[in-house]
Amino acid sequence: MPVQKVNDSSDLDAKVPSHLQRTSITSLTMTSEPSHRCVKATVVHKGPVISCAQKDGIKMLRAEIKEEDPLQRTAEHTSINVIFFGTLAKDFSQSARQGDVVLLADFTIKKSPSFLRDKLHPCQLEMDGQDACVYVCPSAAPSHGPSSSEAKYTYVPLNDLKPKTVVNVYGVVTFFKQPFPSKGSDYCSTLKITDQSDVKVGCNIFSKKLEDHPVIFRVGDIIRLHRFKTDMFRDSMSLLNTFGWSTVTFDGTIDSPVVPRTSSKSFHFGESDIRTVEELRQWAANQSWISKDLTVSLSLVKPGMYFDLTCQLLAKAVMDSRCILLKVWDGTKCQHPLLKVAVASDALEGESTVAKDRMNLTANVLVYDNHLEVARDLKPGTFLQLYNLHALLQRAPDQQPDQPDHLSFHLHGGTSYGRGLRSLPVESPALQSLKSVLEKHVDLDEYDEVNDGTLLEIWYTPPEAVEADTGPSYTVLTCEHNTRRLTLARVKRSTPPLSCHVRARVKKYKPQQLYQCLKLFCSNCKTMEDVPDDSAVAKVFRESAKDNQACDEQWAATSSASSREPGRTISMHISRDMVGESSHMQLIFVEGTTLDEICVLSRDYKNLVPVRSVNGRMTLMDLTAPFLFSGDKRCYGCKQCSVNTFQNPVFTGVETWDEQAVAKALGVQLMQYRLLIQFELEDQTDTLEAVLWENAEKFFHVSAVDASGSQDLQDKIQTVMDTIQPPDSSLEERPLLDLCLSVYTVKDNDRNKVCYQITNTEIKEE
């Protein structure tokens, strides 16, 4: 028998088998050796037995136990969660209750997954398997309340009530209204209760003080009434509070802690009360009216419905003297688009709901008239229960005729059907599932924090004079972003990363000498440099030609000729491996030429590699010069990343020699041609520097490598630029450009720098 009952706490100690050692909960750590240890503590919470879907439906029960040793009163982590598995869960549920002292032996210690949330204990105990066992000592004393002796109260079943008597009763709440001002001097609570007799009794409670009224959260709550007067009204018994009255309420959830809710400073509460509450809970669970709980999640709300909502308040705003807007959520996504109620951000109290709005998670609740008294004092973050909320389809102000109507929520004036609202304490059992749903959205909060500024700008600020810039754009957007167009001023205020659209003109651009927009880029080390100009390259050739001793390589067949200059010999080398192959004329090594001469030669030969001689050995030139002339293309190698394997080049196994194949054979890291232009954009709100880089070839419809060898293509880029920004033009003369901008940060000397890059944009070609 894994769960055993004992009569006395001292028996518990006697039960401890001699090989077990008592351990304090405070001292438990992940590295504690659990075997042959036991803990003794009081059950402060016992959850229901549940089936765990992730673990093949195994039965589980969570309990919280607390060490009561007075010596440890100041110590942290005196409470710990215990998970019981399988039959242990069932046995524990039946044998132990809140307030009992238990002794747990041969548990396993696991990391607590809820520690961040409940701050209880970094570990949890798991009771599973053959060895684990539990001894339970039922508590003799009442587990709650200041009462020192068991009260001598008698409770009259509801079917035994006689008129004009003062009684104490217990009942389950089947209907209730939050306290409302009566026409007299007091607030009035109206409720209806029932018990195992199934007789329903109406009850009115009058009190000037709101806090003296019973704290009822939902149908199914259990209420205890002391000193209420009975009377007949419309053929039914009714109850009215009378002198010396008190009420105590309890949550109706089976197996939830029996915690009395009352404002009374002293009240009797004992073991018999716990039993009565548990019996009523058990009985009510099987009654059909209890299932008429009207609490519905947002995901299940249908238009026209009246329902109760358990939710969290995100933000609120006073609309007028008779209406307050509550922005709430319950973590579920509504099936209908939710009405967005725009409120000036300075009128809104609470967090921004922008990210949640976008995911259709925020319900806008309009609270009217008599409910303002409660709504006014609510603080964002509070958990709420809204009663008899009305879901209404409504047309948004800017809505197109073909779009669906939006769902709005009204808490109408009046108290019919218990209409009203109240805050729920965080520990309320009704909130447990809500809180776990909300926790799944923590990412959303982070997203909110990162992007809030940006999104707020986009959604809540009216357009700033962008309307003036209407007319055709010289560019088209190729993206599918559905973002609203922003002014440059607003883009500058945004928080990266972000993609957005702007409409602007080009005030200036760099480089003004457009051939300088051609760059060499190493995809390996990300180095970017200018394409060397001809004078620098020519100088490398001249220096290399000074070594007049021709190369003599075993692997090469050589032919030489005298140049026009005395003493300079031009040599051409071909790999012997390639002689006789179809590719043998595809790759020729040239020595002793000037830049001009190799350019002439490149008209007749596909791939020319300029080389020089160092002590008779063939070597690549300084990589300032192209390592390959391929038709009109000049190919450059990266000075950092090239590994010169020229000593033993391998030329076999290549069918077609292109720049990649040559670079590979020579151990050269090929550099790519890229286009880079820096624009200064301008609109009516601001100016902004944006680069055209990754998207540049698409923007101009020009390939960078082709442009490197083609004056026509370079002229084409110049023509585009002259159209975008005609020389000596005024702002109005320049064409409008629709641009997609990417806003991002780069590390610059350990500091984050915000960059703007034009993406997804092309020029229009007529």
Place this chain on the structure above:
DNA sequence: GCTTAGGATTCG
């Protein structure tokens, strides 16, 4: 002093 309300949809 010893009523008030005694359920039963707003109309924004």
